Amino acid sequence: DDDGAGDDENEIVAGTAPGFEPFEMVIDGELVGFDIDLLEAVVDETEYELADWQEIEFDGLIPSLENENIDVIAAAMTITEDRQETIAFSDPYYSADQTVLVQEGGDVQPDELEDLEGHNVGAQSGTTGEGIVEDELIAEGLIDDGDYDSYDNYVLAVEELERGTLDAIVIDEPVAESFAADRDVEIAFTFETGEEYGFGVRQEDDDLQQALSEGIEAVQESSEYDEITQEWFDE
Template identity: 55%
Template sequence: MAVDILCVETLNTDSYKYRSMTPDANIDRRSYLKAVGAVGASGALAGCTGGSDDSDDGGNNVINPGTAPGFPPFEYTQDGELVGFDVDLAEAAIERAGYEVGEWTEIEFDSLIPSLTQGNVDLVAAAMTITEDRQQQIAFTDPYYESDQAVLVREGGDLSPESVDDLAGAVVGAQSGTTGQDEVEALVDDGTVAADDVRQYDNYTLGVQDLENGNVDVLIIDIPVAENFADGRAVTIAFTIETGEVYGMGMRQDDDRLADINDALAEMQEDGTYDELVTEWFE
């Protein structure tokens, strides 16, 4: 599938190389994004970018985003503050499109789509894979990231699987509502894993804690998040499952502001803003 704003190229099955166009100047991330947002807002006033009064929200210039923390480095809580790649990317895109960033809503991942369709949030930024099932409920922006799934195990543990066939008899976990859970369900369907040996978590931070404590043998999780946990916790990536997923931000299907957000994402890819964020959060 052709995508317009992906900025990664696959090197092998378990790592990605990011093409960075980071400015030479060493500036604070928040200051940089604030400046970017100011440019977007001034463009809207000039009639160059931004929403119009005939959007589905009746002219409301505020976009209230929602996410599910516990998925570093995309979205997580640090010192009581919501941070992450998706947080910065969404805020920059909203401001670049000429809108105001409203209040973030933090809920469980599998509650994000219902919250969006019910109007409790206007945009979902949560490393959400674009799937046919989800597209029947919500609209997605153009893809902004790609990933496969990783099989995460306890460092120094007894289980050292090299393929899904080696997971027979293992206790396997994933975050509910994710494509990682889809992979676990596939293992149950083909008889590799027993249904009683499946564990579901509200977020992957809880799953990693269980993995470290020996309460679960395996977690199936997106590669960049698995790499993040492996860098700071007593877990390691055993192997990867190629799924070819792409992430998009979610909006309601009748929200005319989607086109403005897509334009903003494309501009950020072209002018190096996207690469700046990739460098900050992944390198």
């Protein structure tokens, strides 16, 4: 059984990290979102069968893939060179930039990263947002190590922002927009990172990688991609 978690050779198990709306979240006990619908539509185009979804913290997804607890990551995961040292990705299926999110009407209203100097900043563990805090804020001496709070999930960071116990978080723009729409937080500014999301697979699973890329193309060429986008984004 080369495909790890599935019993049948063509059965695959997907992993995701809910709390990243509108890509993946749990509503009324049910796992839903853009990534859920998209991966299901994409796998439908292939010879594979999606047997199960596992909910895992974001920074546990790559280890779970390597351990063969899951076979594919669908978690708004940015394709990065760092990650490509351990896993492989399908072709990209969504583009996003980063934003800084603050308390709505709060005292901290930065216009650029430099304005976060000396502030308390949060991000979700293992994300590209955390990478920006490390590389652009801590390494540049704008904030100290101790000013950075790493969270298992962005929802916990957003709750701290609402309470005013955290000054700002660095997070993907489409997710920041979703949080800003229904919580007491707002986007301070957006900065271009040109990130692209892909489905993650083990490096040796070339067939699955290729099937997913072809499936993405088929879904994008049909009306399905637009339908899924319309369902989860106000577009």
